[in-house]
Amino acid sequence: MTITATQSVRIDLHCHSNVSDGALSPTDLVRRAAANGVTHLALTDHDTTGGLAEAARAAADCGITLINGIELSCQWRSLTIHIVGLGFDDGDPDWQAVLAEQADNRWRRARQIVERLRRLKVDDLLEKATRVAGGDVPGRPHFARVLVDESVVRDSGQAFKRYLGAGKPGDVKACWPSLEAVTRWIIRAGGVAVVAHPRKYRMTATRLRELMKDFTAAGGLGMEVLTSGQSSGDLGFLAELCRREGYLASQGSDFHFPGAPWCELGRLPGQLPDGLEPIWHRLGVSAG
Numbered sequence: 001m002t003i004t005a006t007q008s009v010r011i012d013l014h015c016h017s018n019v020s021d022g023a024l025s026p027t028d029l030v031r032r033a034a035a036n037g038v039t040h041l042a043l044t045d046h047d048t049t050g051g052l053a054e055a056a057r058a059a060a061d062c063g064i065t066l067i068n069g070i071e072l073s074c075q076w077r078s079l080t081i082h083i084v085g086l087g088f089d090d091g092d093p094d095w096q097a098v099l100a101e102q103a104d105n106r107w108r109r110a111r112q113i114v115e116r117l118r119r120l121k122v123d124d125l126l127e128k129a130t131r132v133a134g135g136d137v138p139g140r141p142h143f144a145r146v147l148v149d150e151s152v153v154r155d156s157g158q159a160f161k162r163y164l165g166a167g168k169p170g171d172v173k174a175c176w177p178s179l180e181a182v183t184r185w186i187i188r189a190g191g192v193a194v195v196a197h198p199r200k201y202r203m204t205a206t207r208l209r210e211l212m213k214d215f216t217a218a219g220g221l222g223m224e225v226l227t228s229g230q231s232s233g234d235l236g237f238l239a240e241l242c243r244r245e246g247y248l249a250s251q252g253s254d255f256h257f258p259g260a261p262w263c264e265l266g267r268l269p270g271q272l273p274d275g276l277e278p279i280w281h282r283l284g285v286s287a288g
Contacts, residue, residue: 011280012266013042013069014084014196014224014252018134019051020071021141023257025134026051029265030058030066032258038266040285042069042086042252047102049090050136067283071196072102073174074182076211079201080173083182083215084224084250087283088191095189101177106137109174113143116169122150140164140171179211183218192282194222194250199234212245222248222279226272228255228263239273249276 016022017029024032026043033041041064043055049070059066070085088095114126122128128146129138144159153159164170176182186193195215198208212223225238226249242249251272255265262269272278278285 008037009040009285010036010038010266011040011251011278011285012038012253012255012268013040013067013086013194013250013280014044014071014227015041015255015265016045016071017043017051017055019136020045020048020133021139021256026055027058029255030055030062030064033265034062034064036264036266038064040065040067040280041265042067042084044069044071044084044086044252046071046139047073047099047106048136049099052090065285067280068191070099070186072182072186073176074179075176076179076214079203080176081179081201081211082196083179083186083220084194084196084252085186085189085191086194086250086279088186088189090189092189095185098185103137105174105176106139109172110138112172113140113164113170116172117143117163120147120152120163122146122152143170179214180218183215183220187219192222192248192279193218193220194224194248194279195220196224197227197230197254198223198238199230205237209241209245212241212247216245216247221282222250224252225249225276226251226268226270228253228268230269232270235270235273239276242276248279248282250279 017024017026043051045051056066067086068088068090072083074081129142132142132145144156144164147153147159183193225242249272253263253265255263
């Protein structure tokens with residue numbers, strides 16, 4: 001996949017469909033991206049590639065280049081970190097085996113959430129949440145939707161405030177694999193590993209440098225420098241870290257649902273700063 005420098009390129013390498021915790025189907029998400037002028041898109045659902053086949057069909061119809069993507073959860077020094085994988089071979093048997101392990105982790109977590117919320121007396125909560133998730137493993141946003149539908153709460157915000165947010169009964173921590181393991185899974189499947197939204201972990205600069213050191217030791221190459229909801233100061237800090245340490249720079253909206261003006265497919269708060277090597281050059285995209 002090579003693009004001439006004269007073509008207009010808009011790249012979004014981080015977004016979610018309703019196969020994980022997004023609101024739109026893979027088809028509708030790709031169509032929305034195309035309407036926003038996106039030319040290259042990576043669908044990065046949490047811990048699953050179940051939406052890629054549908055997204056690929058829609059991308060072919062819309063004239064978008066779809067890049068295989070995923071956002072994998074992992075543990076680093078007791079913190080949950082998200083690693084985006086790009087350009088992997090989704091048909092690799094070993095890759096599919098580790099994704100099955102991740103799905104098992106998520107199902108265990110879903111069942112624990114149901115147990116924690118049993119006092120709400122919502123019949124068939126797991127089954128209803130699974131339907132909201134399109135038959136895949138439900139996460140907290142799907143449980144929130146059921147609580148709204150069952151009139152337990154007024155809206156999803158209230159569901160998280162009372163039952164599903166940090167420190168609430170439904171805030172169940174999953175037992176994720178290590179940072180090193182997840183990074184190596186992506187590499188073995190022929191992909192490129194990227195630390196997602198580094199400033200959202202609320203860690204100090206020193207701590208972030210330690211994270212990146214361990215990540216690169218495992219074979220990781222990149223970090224998201226440009227994403228929705230970050231300040232110009234965050235952008236400058238991450239860009240300088242990439243320049244100094246030689247990391248590859250990625251960008252993506254982290255889109256989940258329509259209606260949030262600060263987070264829209266293909267619309268980022270600025271451009272990737274000069275002096276950085278874009279991650280998509282490793283994916284065969286020569287422009288942008």
